[in-house]
Amino acid sequence: xxxxxxxxxxxxxxxxxxxxxxxxxxxxxxxxxxxxxxxxxxxxxxxxxxxxxxxxxxxxxxxxxxxxxxxxxxxxxxxxxxxxxxxxxxxxxxxxxxxxxxxxxxxxxxxxxxxxxxxxxxxxxxxxxxxxxxxxxxxxxxxxxxxxxxxxxxxxx
Amino acid sequence: xxxxxxxxxxxxxxxxxxxxxxxxxxxxxxxxxxxxxxxxxxxxxxxxxxxxxxxxxxxxxxxxxxxxxxxxxxxxxxxxxxx
Numbered sequence: 348x349x350x351x352x353x354x355x356x357x358x359x360x361x362x363x364x365x366x367x368x369x370x371x372x373x374x375x376x377x378x379x380x381x382x383x384x385x386x387x388x389x390x391x392x393x394x395x396x397x398x399x400x401x402x403x404x405x406x407x408x409x410x411x412x413x414x415x416x417x418x419x420x421x422x423x424x425x426x427x428x429x430x431x432x433x434x435x436x437x438x439x440x441x442x443x444x445x446x447x448x449x450x451x452x453x454x455x456x457x458x459x460x461x462x463x464x465x466x467x468x469x470x471x472x473x474x475x476x477x478x479x480x481x482x483x484x485x486x487x488x489x490x491x492x493x494x495x496x497x498x499x500x501x502x503x504x
Numbered sequence: 505x506x507x508x509x510x511x512x513x514x515x516x517x518x519x520x521x522x523x524x525x526x527x528x529x530x531x532x533x534x535x536x537x538x539x540x541x542x543x544x545x546x547x548x549x550x551x552x553x554x555x556x557x558x559x560x561x562x563x564x565x566x567x568x569x570x571x572x573x574x575x576x577x578x579x580x581x582x583x584x585x586x587x
Contacts, residue, residue, distance in 0.1 A: 383587055400513050401586070402579055405563035430586060442587050462587060468565060470579070471586025472513035483514045486556075486583030503558070503583045 351426060352410045354401060356433040358440060368427050368445050375424060379454035380445035381462050387437035389484065392477040399432040399441070402470035406430070413464045421457040423448045428461065430471065460497055466490040467501040505529075505574040507536070511550070512581035515557065518550035533559050534568025536578065556583055 353359075361382060369375045385397050414426045429443040444461045448454040466487075473484040486504035494501040506527055511519045530536035537557065540547045551557055560579040561570045572578070 399586070402510070402512055402560070402563070402581070405560055405579065408563050409565070466587040467584065469586050470512065470560070470565075470581060470584050472582065473585045474513070483582065484585045486585050490587075504556075 351414050351428065352407050353429045354403075354406050354432055355429065356431060358431070359429050359443060361440075361443060364427060364429065364443060365445055368425055369447050372424050372447065374449060375447040376449045377451040377454040378445060378447050379451065379458040380443065381458050382440060383442035383462075385435050385437050385439045385441055389475060389477075392479065394437060394475045394477060396476045397435045397437075397441075398474045398476075398481075399430075399435065400472045400474065401430075401432050405470050409469050410465065413461055413468065416464070417446070417457045417461050420460065421446075421448070421453045423453050423457045426457065426461065428465070430465075430469070432471070463490070463493040463497060464499070467494050467503040505572070507572060507574075507576045507578055509540075510577065510579040512579065514582050515550045515580055519546050528572070530572055532568060532572060533561060533566060533570045533578065536572060537568065537580070551580060557581070558583060 369378050387394055410428050417426055424447045426446045431441050444458055446454045446457040467490050474481055488504040491501040491504050506525055508525050510523050516522050528536055530539050537551050541551050558581055559566055562577050
């Protein structure tokens with residue numbers, strides 16, 4: 348299926364994206380989606396803005412590979428991943444993952460799998476602006492642990 | 505052989521450039537990293553063995569045993585923090 352992955356600076360509409368994914372296939376009985384947003388605090392500090400850097404080309408390629416893996420592992424019909432880059436503010440939408448299937452179990456699982464995979468394998472980096480200046484966000488060991496439960500070894504953090 | 509290097513995030517800031525082409529005798533990603541560390545200065549600081557550095561060979565996440573070839577694109581970067 349085309350247009351499974353979008354890396355973009357502009358915002359997106361969850362309702363539009365969800366409709367586009369499910370209304371092309373009457374077999375769909377379940378849509379599970381995840382929306383990630385920018386928090387106003389991290390590690391106890393106020394975050395005024397967040398800058399997202401990525402590795403153009405590799406980002407799209409790695410997420411396409413993740414979707415291929417999800418399609419192979421779970422009985423799902425389609426998946427869509429949107430990730431914003433550039434300058435973002437607290438409460439902005441940053442990442443959207445949606446999956447369709449006949450029944451809810453497969454969609455729930457595939458959606459979580461894709462997010463766990465993305466967190467540790469897709470080449471994005473966050474830099475946040477705090478009262479103490481700008482800093483790069485550190486990778487979380489818990490994200491590696493989340494991927495490990497799918498039987499995939501991550502060595503990110 | 506010539507390889508094309510790409511640096512990202514804090515690693516790019518430390519090296520001071522986003523990309524460069526280098527002539528190398530290194531057979532693997534790990535050997536290339538060591539060669540760059542041996543240059544000293546900003547490269548040693550950014551890629552030093554005390555730092556957690558991840559690498560991609562031709563835009564695929566790879567470990568240090570991955571073999572290099574002429575014209576390869578090698579990305580060096582810190583652990584990823586998307587999502």
